[in-house]
Amino acid sequence: MFGSDWPVSSQLLAYTDVVxxxxxxxxxxxxxxxxxxxxxxxxxxxxxxxPAAATLARSDQPLSS
Numbered sequence: 001m002f003g004s005d006w007p008v009s010s011q012l013l014a015y016t017d018v019v020x021x022x023x024x025x026x027x028x029x030x031x032x033x034x035x036x037x038x039x040x041x042x043x044x045x046x047x048x049x050x051p052a053a054a055t056l057a058r059s060d061q062p063l064s065s
Contacts (some may be wrong), residue, residue, distance in 0.1 A: 001041040 002022065009018050026037045039050045 001045065002038060 002019075004015065004018060006015050006018070009015070013021070023034075023038075026034055029037075043049055
Protein backbone atom coordinates (compact mmCIF):
# COMPACT_ATOMS: atom_id res chain seq x y z
CA MET A 1 0.00 0.00 0.00
CA PHE A 2 1.42 3.37 -0.99
CA GLY A 3 1.84 6.13 1.53
CA SER A 4 4.21 9.01 0.99
CA ASP A 5 6.18 11.02 3.49
CA TRP A 6 5.45 14.22 1.61
CA PRO A 7 6.43 17.01 2.28
CA VAL A 8 9.59 15.54 3.86
CA SER A 9 10.44 13.64 0.67
CA SER A 10 10.28 16.89 -1.32
CA GLN A 11 13.66 17.79 0.16
CA LEU A 12 15.15 15.18 -2.21
CA LEU A 13 12.61 14.66 -5.01
CA ALA A 14 9.40 16.18 -6.31
CA TYR A 15 6.28 14.22 -5.30
CA THR A 16 5.73 13.12 -8.91
CA ASP A 17 9.29 11.74 -8.99
CA VAL A 18 8.71 9.81 -5.75
CA VAL A 19 5.57 8.25 -7.24
CA UNK A 20 7.34 7.47 -10.53
CA UNK A 21 10.32 5.86 -8.78
CA UNK A 22 8.02 3.86 -6.51
CA UNK A 23 6.00 2.69 -9.51
CA UNK A 24 9.17 1.68 -11.35
CA UNK A 25 10.32 -0.44 -8.42
CA UNK A 26 6.90 -2.05 -7.86
CA UNK A 27 6.47 -2.75 -11.59
CA UNK A 28 9.54 -5.00 -11.46
CA UNK A 29 7.55 -7.32 -9.17
CA UNK A 30 4.87 -7.92 -11.83
CA UNK A 31 1.28 -6.89 -12.61
CA UNK A 32 -0.32 -8.54 -9.57
CA UNK A 33 2.06 -6.69 -7.25
CA UNK A 34 1.33 -3.40 -9.02
CA UNK A 35 -2.43 -3.82 -8.57
CA UNK A 36 -2.05 -4.86 -4.94
CA UNK A 37 0.33 -2.03 -4.14
CA UNK A 38 -1.57 0.82 -5.80
CA UNK A 39 -5.15 -0.20 -4.97
CA UNK A 40 -6.18 -3.61 -3.72
CA UNK A 41 -4.31 -3.67 -0.41
CA UNK A 42 -5.83 -0.32 0.60
CA UNK A 43 -9.26 -1.46 -0.58
CA UNK A 44 -9.06 -4.53 1.67
CA UNK A 45 -7.64 -2.59 4.61
CA UNK A 46 -10.19 0.23 4.48
CA UNK A 47 -13.09 -1.89 3.21
CA UNK A 48 -13.73 0.30 0.17
CA UNK A 49 -13.56 -0.10 -3.59
CA UNK A 50 -11.61 2.42 -5.67
CA PRO A 51 -13.20 3.64 -8.91
CA ALA A 52 -11.80 1.78 -11.94
CA ALA A 53 -10.18 4.97 -13.27
CA ALA A 54 -8.21 5.40 -10.03
CA THR A 55 -6.48 2.04 -10.40
CA LEU A 56 -5.30 3.01 -13.89
CA ALA A 57 -3.97 6.47 -12.95
CA ARG A 58 -0.70 5.54 -11.20
CA SER A 59 2.36 7.48 -12.35
CA ASP A 60 1.63 7.17 -16.08
CA GLN A 61 -0.44 10.32 -15.53
CA PRO A 62 1.74 12.52 -13.28
CA LEU A 63 0.16 14.04 -10.20
CA SER A 64 0.68 17.68 -9.43
CA SER A 65 2.94 18.29 -6.44
